[in-house]
Amino acid sequence: MKYYYKIIGSIKELYRYKPEYNNILNSIQNQNSLFYELEYLEILMPLINTISREVFVLVFSENSKIVAIAPFEIKHRTKIFFKSKILRFIGTELGLLSSCYGGVIMLSSLASFEREKVFSLIKHAIHDSSFPEWNEYSFENLYHLSYFEELKNVFAKGKLTSSTKTYSVDVTKGIDSYFKNDLSKSLRSQLRRAKKKLELDYKNVEFACLTDLTSDNFLEMSKLHNNRQEKKDIKEQGIADILQRHFIFKHPLSKKVFKELTSWAESQSILRCFLLRVDGKLACFIYCIKHYKKLHAIVMAIDVEYSKITPAKLLTLFAIEYEYKRSEITHIDFLSDGNLFKKQMLKSKMERFTCRGKNYKGLKNAIMWSYSQCLRFLMQLKS
Numbered sequence: 001m002k003y004y005y006k007i008i009g010s011i012k013e014l015y016r017y018k019p020e021y022n023n024i025l026n027s028i029q030n031q032n033s034l035f036y037e038l039e040y041l042e043i044l045m046p047l048i049n050t051i052s053r054e055v056f057v058l059v060f061s062e063n064s065k066i067v068a069i070a071p072f073e074i075k076h077r078t079k080i081f082f083k084s085k086i087l088r089f090i091g092t093e094l095g096l097l098s099s100c101y102g103g104v105i106m107l108s109s110l111a112s113f114e115r116e117k118v119f120s121l122i123k124h125a126i127h128d129s130s131f132p133e134w135n136e137y138s139f140e141n142l143y144h145l146s147y148f149e150e151l152k153n154v155f156a157k158g159k160l161t162s163s164t165k166t167y168s169v170d171v172t173k174g175i176d177s178y179f180k181n182d183l184s185k186s187l188r189s190q191l192r193r194a195k196k197k198l199e200l201d202y203k204n205v206e207f208a209c210l211t212d213l214t215s216d217n218f219l220e221m222s223k224l225h226n227n228r229q230e231k232k233d234i235k236e237q238g239i240a241d242i243l244q245r246h247f248i249f250k251h252p253l254s255k256k257v258f259k260e261l262t263s264w265a266e267s268q269s270i271l272r273c274f275l276l277r278v279d280g281k282l283a284c285f286i287y288c289i290k291h292y293k294k295l296h297a298i299v300m301a302i303d304v305e306y307s308k309i310t311p312a313k314l315l316t317l318f319a320i321e322y323e324y325k326r327s328e329i330t331h332i333d334f335l336s337d338g339n340l341f342k343k344q345m346l347k348s349k350m351e352r353f354t355c356r357g358k359n360y361k362g363l364k365n366a367i368m369w370s371y372s373q374c375l376r377f378l379m380q381l382k383s
Contacts, residue, residue: 002062003117005125009055011042017058020066027108034291035091036071036105043260044094046253048073051093055132057125059106059118068106068118070125074132087126087134087359103142119150139355151355167346168294168333175321182347191317194310198278201309206277207318212266213273218259220282221273222249225301265289274322276315284311286319293330295323300334312341 008014014021018038025033034040041048048054052073059068071090076083089103106118125131139151169178179188198205210217226249249255265271270290276283283306287299302311316332323329334342 001114003067003121004060004062005121006058006060007055007125007128007131008058011038011045011054011056014038014056017066021069024066024069024105024107028105033105034289034294034296037291039264040261041071041090043257043264044091047094047257048091050253051075052088052090053132054090057122057131059121067110067114068104068122070104070122072126074134084136085132085134087137089139092138092140103139115150119154123154135359137355137357137359140352142353142355165349165351166333166335167342168331168348168350169316169320169346170331170348171320171323172330174324175317178320179317183345187344190310191313194308194314198309198314202278204277204279206275207315208275208277209319209322210273210275211269211271213262213271217273218262221285221287221299221301222255224282224285224303225249225299227303261289274315274319276311276318278306278309278311283309284315286312286315288319288332290329293328295319295329295332297332297334313345316345 015038021038025036045054052075055072055074057070057072058066059070061067073088073090073092075086075088075093077086078084104119104122106115110118126134142151169182171178173181179191183191213221249258262271272288272290272295274286274288276285282303284302285300286297288295288297290296300312319332323332331348334346
């Protein structure tokens, strides 16, 4: 079968292919395709466009059927007098609001030799004269193991390195099985003590799951999330830095986009917001969006005043029990950012990878590449 490609420069144009696009997503529904839903991407576009320029490569079969989509973005970064144009998967800098599972999306029914043809076309497309100019690439959060070899063939000089992990929990076994098999003995003891302290020290304790958020709920969550990081001054940083560090409520634009995302999730009946209130005060929340059989935990925050009762851990236990009783999902995915809470509470981990490389040609570009590598090395030493 023969294939051909088309390059398009906006998500609005991508809507012309919505039925076929959704057909691809439906075929990979167990592979975290929430982050590539057209409606989801469209809501995030105001944020993406402040950071990068979107561009999509569509791969068609000979009967004009879309079989794969490569959702790219071009990030412009100025380093003194050098200008880097970095090719990445869309949403790379949006933190947990966007794809923690970057990559090419294609029909799951494609055989390995067909996937090789698709990646060969993508390689041709990104060097096409009609494709925006780029001189570096940085593909982060790669998760689909079967595509690693294809990516290495497309970007032969790229360096593939181990990156971070994503954490999830299987809720189908129930809370008793999770408590006994997934948690260490010391952690089980800690949680029992925390539950007892919660019951003894506070009069009114409320665990709840909301599927619709009022303006008061949103404001309450926003304050809690911001207070968690109130000692860190990020006023002078750009929106990309804010989102990479998960300060979703800290910037007016990201806060507005998050409200729109919440409205969309409510309209689709896929919003799940778990709350723990102690004596009428919000102690912890976990903001989730349901997609097929998985719940994605997008944002979490705690009030440090209640840290002795480990509110995030207790609320996670409630969420597991709640979803087990409803029997609608199989996993709660806590995404990336492997903090201590996730390492202790979540046994199931999936490794993600980063692939970086260059596309410089000529003496000038070789100097630019050398400079960028030295700068990156110095920044790593500093950190």
